[in-house]
Amino acid sequence: MTIEEKISHLQEAAMEEARAEGNRIMKQHETVLENIFEQHRAEAIRQSETRVKAEGVNAKQQLNMVMSKAQLELKRDFSKTRKTLKKELFVEVKEKLQEYMQTEEYKRMLVQYIEKSVKYANGEAMTIYINPSDADKKEYLEEHTGMTLTVSREDFIGGVRAVIHGRNILIDHAYKGALENEYHNFMFRGGAGDE
CATH class of the missing domain: 1.20.5 (Single alpha-helices involved in coiled-coils or other helix-helix interfaces)
Structure with missing residues (x-):
């Protein structure tokens, strides 16, 4: 190599x-x-x-x-709408109540309230008040119940109030308190999320 x-x-x-x-x-x-x-x-x-x-x-x-x-x-x-609807509903209720207070049925109911109050007083001295808006019905009510009625100075919307003086008892068949109570306790029911 x-x-x-x-x-x-x-x-x-x-x-x-x-x-x-x-x-x-x-x-x-x-x-x-x-x-x-x-x-x-x-x-x-x-x-x-x-x-x-x-x-x-x-x-x-x-x-x-x-x-x-x-x-x-x-x-x-929802709460705001509910409050608005509640107010609108009770405006309607008051309107319907005002319409009802112009009927004969309302007069008969006042007579029944007065008779129940008289029965409850059982002969004791009492003052029976009717609402100022019912002053035009005073004569009719006195004629049908035999009681002397006083037109209240306070507007309690309708119905009757009676005071039994001897026992300091107020018999309240006035619509004002009933409406306020209903308004306070009223709740919409049946919708989703309602309590």
Whole structure:
């Protein structure tokens, strides 16, 4: 073998060994880079999952706050509407009551109230009051009950009040107190969310 052949052979062997060493170093470096990449990828996934969970919790809290605010606003509107409807209803009730107070049936009811009061007094001295709006019915009521009636200075809307002086008893068949009591205790029933 000639020197040139030996140099060529030596050169090929050295190049092969250098290629093998370079491949080994590149493979080792590639493995290290893949490990670093996997660690970074795992950390990035972990951070993104944590961020997604945090954003989810934050979004849920914001949604709950918005829903709570909306529910509160709905309850306020519902309550306001309920109060408005209640007032309108009782305006209608008073109108119907005024219409009823112009009927013969109302006169007969006043007679019944007076007779019940007289029966309850059992002969004791008493004063029977009728509402100022019923002053036009005084003569009719006195004629049908045999009692002397007094027109009240206080407007109690309608009905009859009687005072038994000896026992300090007020017999109250007045509509004013009954209407106020009904208004105070009235609640709409049957709708969703009603108590």
